[in-house]
Amino acid sequence: MRLLPQTTLFCRSVVSRSCLSFLLTSLLVSLPAGAKELDFGDDSELEGSFDTTLSLGTTIRAQSRDESIIGRQNGGTGNSINGDNGNLNYDHGDVTSVVGSITNELDLSYDRTSLFIRTFGFWDWMVMTQGTERTSFSPSAERFAGGDFRLLDAYVTQDFNIGDEGALTIRAGQQVINWGESTFIPNGLISINPVDVTRLRTAGAALQNALIPMPAIDFNYSVDENLSFEAFYQFRFDHTDLEPEGTFFSTTDIASPGGNTVLLGFGAPGIPDNPAPYGLGVAGPVGIAVARGSDRDAGNQGQFGLxxxxxxxxxNDTEFGLYWTHVHSRVPLIGAVxxxxAGLGAGDYAASAEYFIEYPEDINTIGASFNTQVGSEGTAIQGEFIYRFDQPLQKDDVELLFAALTPLNPVFGANQVGSFGFDETIQGYIERDMIQGQVTVTQLTGPWAGADQWVMLAEAGFSYFRDFPDKDELRLEGPGTYTTGNPFFTAAGIQPETETDGFADKFSWGYRLVTRADFNNAIAAWNIRPSLAFQHDKGTSPAPITNFVDDRKTITGTVAADYLNRYQVGVSYTxxxxxxxxxxxxxRDFVSIFGSVFF
Known part of the structure; x- marks a missing residue:
């Protein structure tokens, strides 16, 4: 039994650092909007509906900058200027986004055949017309965050009877494969699907617009009403889209859309933030920046699941599930050349090197799930556990940088990645088996404290990696680790300080708590729905499995109101x-204000 709408599952594959806060403003305030029925005449066997949603939302920064995560070149105390553009582009009180969007859904059915099409268009006035005073947005940033019109789902479904009790459903076309039972903890079974993270960040976002549908064919065979089997094959590779470089929630200027440069110098004064061209202003034989090479996407073949x-x-109406998927990585990893x-001889070695984004292929995952009811008091429990073979894990990026500098001087060979010659490719990741699990408890209650209904949800999950290297052997990437953990490089004057914390852990876990109250007809026909969400992490997961960051906490309060299942407005603070x-x-605390109309 699912007590939350199916769209609650859409957050599960996100590499987002704050997925819960953005989920709440669209999950717990979403409306069961009715579609407009299409009239094909009394004698027609063709049936259909057409649904339109218009939304408008704005986000406002509600906090001043923390100097510890701003590079020293940019006025802070941090050791990098490769991730602070989004922070620097917006001051406390700035409007960071004003987004209007339109979603259309067409659903047609004839006998046992149906067609479903969803389109989505959006325009962010701040990105497309205002920009920022500090940096301009790249064409990639404008496409992902500024404005676009997209065909999302577009598939045909055909139903067949098989024998006396059996049934087969075939769905072919551009679609999302919705597997598993996790609600908030990402990187579980639902990571079959890539995600547009920017859409999750948008005020009043609809979660069905965040998952990126892929061309696929899906077979679902029901032996009887209690036993079924499903298989899919995807015909194209696609990957998760991070927040574009320079937008408010972006935390990397190198791996996101529009990010194209790694700046050397650990954020020290004298290193320009946007050097162009790279070869000018060279300090010694190293240079000041490494450019991004071509992304190394995975192939389109070999992605399937059972x-x-x-x-x-x-x-108690329990459902058990078993799964196997064989897909390519949806999230990016960084390598180097x-x-x-010749570059060294020309006095700009860095300009002849490059880093690149890649997506490793053929990742196998097996998993099990359950969902059940407990008694008759509105309690539901669901859970999911996976074992992923050879999950790629990002090596610490500074160790990777020093490895790329070993042709310059043997002193850089003290890094944990190794020594390399000129024009060599350095793999930026290792592969380790991963175990992940999560359990969710949902409770529905009747009238209490003036509300007609309460929804309470608690989810806890963990990530564990087998044969995880000790940190004195190989440190794996954690957010905000902008120098190595090797004091040798500090003593040699190569880096300003030694990083002692923040690197990834073998085991990490966290929990999420959510509650919502429904006050029906609170003001005339307006329903008021306040909600509160909290998340807390312990331990740090290695990139790109950034489920948890040690001691990170987030709290989001939302008040939404809806009228006649057609109009919705709301405000939230995170x-x-x-x-x-x-x-x-x-x-980056923020306020979101949003409104939608359904027709």
Missing amino acids: AARWFVPEL TGSL NFFDGGRYNLLRD
């Missing part, structure tokens, strides 16, 4: 706190 589900009415001898300088959003 599932079996067993419904047991005798066990060392510079050339507070990021704790986690130290490794919580890269800790100074």
Whole structure:
């Protein structure tokens, strides 16, 4: 039994650092809007509906900058200027986004055949017309965050009867594969699907517009009403889109859309933030910046999955699921190519090197899930556990940088990645088996404290990696680790200080708590729905599995109101706190105001 709408599952594959806060403003205030029925005449067997949603939302920064996560070149105390553009582009009180959007859904059915099409268009006035006073947005940033019109879902479904009890459903076209039971903890089974993270950040976002549908064919065979099997094959690779460089929630200027440069010098004064061209202003034989090379996307073939589900009415209507998926990485990893001898001779070794984004292929995951009811008091429990073979894990990026500098001087060979010659490719990740699990409890209650209904949800999850390297052997990437953990490089004057915390842990966990009250007809026909959400992490997951950041906390309060299931307005406040300088959003509290109309 699912007590939350199916769209609650849409957050599960996100690499977002604050998924819960953005989920709440669209999950717990969403409306069961009715679609407009299409009239094809009394004698027609064709049926259909057409639904339109118009939305407008704005986001306002509600906190001043934390100097510890701003590079020293940019006026802070941090050791990098490769991730602070989004922070620097907006002051306390600035409007960071004003987004209007339109979503259309067409649903047609004839006998046992149906067609579903969803389109989505958006325009952010701040990105497309205002920009920022400090940096301009790249064409990539404008496309991902500024304005676009997209065909999302577009698939045909055909139903067949098989024998006396069996049934087969075939769905072909551009679609999302919705597997698993996690609600808030990302990187579970639902990571089959890539995500447009920017859409999750948008005030009043609809979660169905955040998952990126892919061309696929899906077979679902029901042996009887209690046992079913499902299989899918995807025909194209796609990846998760991070927040574009320079937008408010971006925390990397190198791996996101529009990010194209790694600046050397650990954020020290004298290193320009946007050097152009790279070869000018060179300090010594190293240079000041490494450019981004071409992304190395995975291939389009070899992505599929199998599932079996067993419904047991005798066990309080419990459903069990077993899964196997074989897909390519949806999230980016960073590698490097060392510079050339000619570049060194020209006095700009860095300009002849490059870093690149890649997406490793053929990642196998097996998993199990359950969902059940407990008694008759509105309690539901669901859970999901996965074992992922050879999950790629990002090596610490500064260790990777020093490895790329080893052709310059043997002193850089003290890094943990290794020594390399000129024009060599350095793999930026290792592969380790991953175990992840989460359990969610949802409770519905009747009238209490003036509300007609309460929804309370608690989810806890963990990530564990087998054969995880000790940190004195190989440190894996955690957010905000802008120098190495090797004191040798500090003593040699290569880096300003030694990083002692923030690197990834073998085991990490966290929990999320949510409550919502429904006050029906509170003001005339207006329903008022206040909600509160809290998340807390312990331990740090390695990139790109950034489920948890040690001691990071987030709290979001939302008040939404809806009228006749057609109009909706709301306001929310999100507070990021704790986690130290490794919580890269800790100074980006924000207010969102949003409204929608459904027809």
